[in-house]
Amino acid sequence: MAFETLASDFYGYEKLLTDREKDFIAVLREYLENDVKPIVNEHWERAEFPPAVIPGLHSRGVIGLGWDETKAFENSAVFRGWVALELGRVDASVSTYVGVQNGLVVGALGVTGSAEQRAEWLPKLASGEVLGAFALTEPQSGSDSAQGLQTIATRSGEDWVLNGSKRWIGNATFSDITIVWAKSAEDGQVKGFIVPTSTPGYTATKIEGKQSLRMVQNADITLENVVVPERLRLQGANSFKDTAKVLRLTRAEVAWSAIGVAVGAYEAALRYATERVQFGKPLASHQLIQDLLVKSLGNITASIGLCTRVSEMLDRGEQRDEHSALAKAFATSRMRETVSWCREILGGNGIVLDYDVIRFFADAEALYSYEGTREMNTLIVGRSITGKAAFV
Template identity: 75%
Template sequence: MSFEPLVSDFYDYASLLSDEEQAALARLRAHLETAVKPVVNEHWQSATMPEGIMPGLASTGVFGFAWEETKPFENSAVFRGFVALELARVDASVATLVGVQNGLAMGSISVTGSPEQRAEWLPRMAAGEVVGAFGLTEPLSGSDSAQGLRTVATRDGDEWVLNGSKRWIGNATVSDITVIWAKDAADGQVKGFIVPTSTPGYSATKIQGKQSLRIVQNADITLEDVRVPESLRLQGANSFRDTAKVLRLTRAEVAWAAVGNSIGAYEAALRYAKERVQFGKPIAGHQLIQDLLVKSMGNITASLGMVVRVSQMLDDGTQRDEHSALAKAFTTARMRETVAWCREVLGGNGIVLDYDVARHFADAEALYSYEGTREMNTLIVGRSLTGAAAFV
C-alpha cells in the first residue's frame, strides 16, 4: 500500500519517516478512512463508543508500536507522533482512546512495571484483548496531582487497600483494568496499581453531558476498600516522579493530536471551500476565504515543525519536561485558532456535524485542557527559563 503525503503536510515532514513507517501509516490511514470515519459523527452525536473499535484498531498494530514487548518493528517517536496525528485527523476521540490505552495505561506498565508485569499485560493490551484506563485526576485534584492526591493506598499484609475517587477517567466504563495512582498511607509517596475493574469496591459511572470528545467514555471512579495484591503494584512506581515519566511521553503525543485535529478541520474546510459556490464561483476563489485557509496552514505547519523536533529529541534522549510542555501549550493554542477559522470558512454549515468541522471545533476544547492545561505547561516552561517556580 503506497503512502501519500497529506496535502496539509505543507513542508513534507512525513518524508523523514522510513519506508516501513510510511507503509504502516498508510495501513492505519486506510483502516481509519474505511472503518472509523464513516461512523464517528453518528457516535459523536449519541456519545457512544463504536462497537468493535478497539479490536479493529489493534489489528493495525497501533497499540504496540511504542513498547519493546509489542512493537512490530523498530520505529521512531516521530512515526508514533504521526500515528497520533492520523488518528486525530479523523477523530480526536479516537486519538484519545488510543492515547489512553497505548500511552497512559500501557505506558504506565511499560515504564514503571516489572518485567513480569510487562510480559503479562502488554501483549494482551496490544492485541486489544484487555482495555486499560489511567486513574490519576480526582474530583478535587487536577493540575495539583503531585501534591493534592487524596486517594490512599494502605498496605495490609500481601495486599493493598485503596480508598478514594477519580474523575475524567477515559475508557473507564469499558476498561478491564485501570492504573490507579494513590498515596501510600505509610510514606506519603504516590504509587501505581493495576486494578482489575471487576474487583469488589471498584465502580465507574459515565460522565454525562459532555460537549467535547463525546465518543470517549469518561467516568467518575469510586474506590471503596478495593483490595489488590502486591503483585499488581507497579514495582517501579515509587513517587510522583515516576508518574511524571509516563506523562512526559504522552504529553508530546497530545501535542501531535492537536495538530491532527487542526488538520482534520482544515481539510474539511478546504474541501468545502472548493465545492461551495457563492457569487458565481467556489468560495475558494475569494480572498477572505484564502486568508483563513492560509492562516490555518501557517498554524499547522509551525506546530508540526515543533512536534517533529520534540519527538526527535525524545529519540535522541534529550527531551525534557519543558520541551513537551511548550509543544503541548503552543500547539493546542494554535489549534483553537485554526478550528475557529475553519468553522468560519463554512459559515452556518460550520455548526452542524455533516461537514465534520463542528466536531473538530468542539473537540479542540478538551485537547486544550487535558494532560496539562496551557497555564500549567506555561509555568513548567517559565520555571525552566527563569529558574523560579511560580506555580502558586
C-alpha cells in the same frame, strides 16, 4: 495502499519516515478513511464509542508501538507522532482511546512496571485482550495532582487497600484494568496500582452531558476498600516523579493528536471552500477565505515542525519535561485557533455535523485542557527558562 504525503503537510515532514513506517501509515489511513470516518458523526451525536473500531485498531498494530515486549518493528517517536496525527485527523475520540490504551496504560506499565509486569500485561494490552484506563485526576485534584491526591493506599500485610475517587477517566466504562494512582498512607508518596475493574469496591459511572469528545466514555470512579495485592503495584512507581515520566511521553503525543484535529478541520474547510459557490464563484476564490486557510496551514506547519523536533529529542534521550510541555501548550493553542477559523469558513453550515468541522471544533476544547492545561504547561516551561517556580 500507496503512501501519499498529506497536502496539509506543506513542508513534507512525512518524508522523514522510513519506508516501513510509511507503509504502516498508509494501511492505517485507508482503514480510518474507509471504516472509521463514515461512522464517527453518528456515534459522536449519540455519545457512544463504536466498539467495532477497537479490534480494527489493535489488529493493525497501533497499540504497543515503542515497547520491546510488543512492537512488531523498530520505529521512531516521530513515526508514533504521525500515527497520533492520523488518528486525530479522522476523529479526536478515536485518537483519545488510543492515547489512553497506548500512551497512558501501556506507557505506565512500560515506564514504571517491573520486567515481570511488562511481560504479563503489555502483550495483552497491545492485542486488545485487555483494555485499560488511567486514573490520576480526582474530583478535587486536577492540575495539582503532584500534591493534591486524596485517594489513599494503605498497606495491609501483602495487600494494599485503596479508598478514594477519580474523575474524567477515559475508557473506564469498559476497561478490564485501571491504573490507579494513590498516595501511600505510609510515606505520603504517590504509587501506581494495576486494579482489575471486577475487584469488589470498584465502581465506574459514565459522565453524562459532555459536549466535547462525546464518543469517549469518561467515568467517575469510586474506590471503597479496594484490595490490591502487592504484585499488582507498579514496582517502579514510587513517587509522583515516576508518574511524571509517563506524562512526559503522552504530552508530546497529545500535541501530535492536536495537530491531527487541526488538520481534519482544515481539510474539511478547504474541501468546503472549493465546492461552495457564493457571489458567483467558489468561496476559495475570495481573499478573506484564503487568508483563513493560509493562517490555518501556517499553524499546522509550525506545530508539525515543533513536534517533529521534540520527538527526535525523545529518540535521542534528550527530551525533558519542559520540552514536551511546550509542545503540548503550543500545538493545542494553535489547534484551537485553527478549528475556529475553519468553522468560520463554513458560516452557518459550520455548526452541523454534516461537514465535520463542528465536531473538530468541539473536541478541540478537551485536548486543549487534558493532560496538562496550557497554563500548567506554560509554568513548567517558565520554570525552566527563569529558574523560578510560579505555580502558586
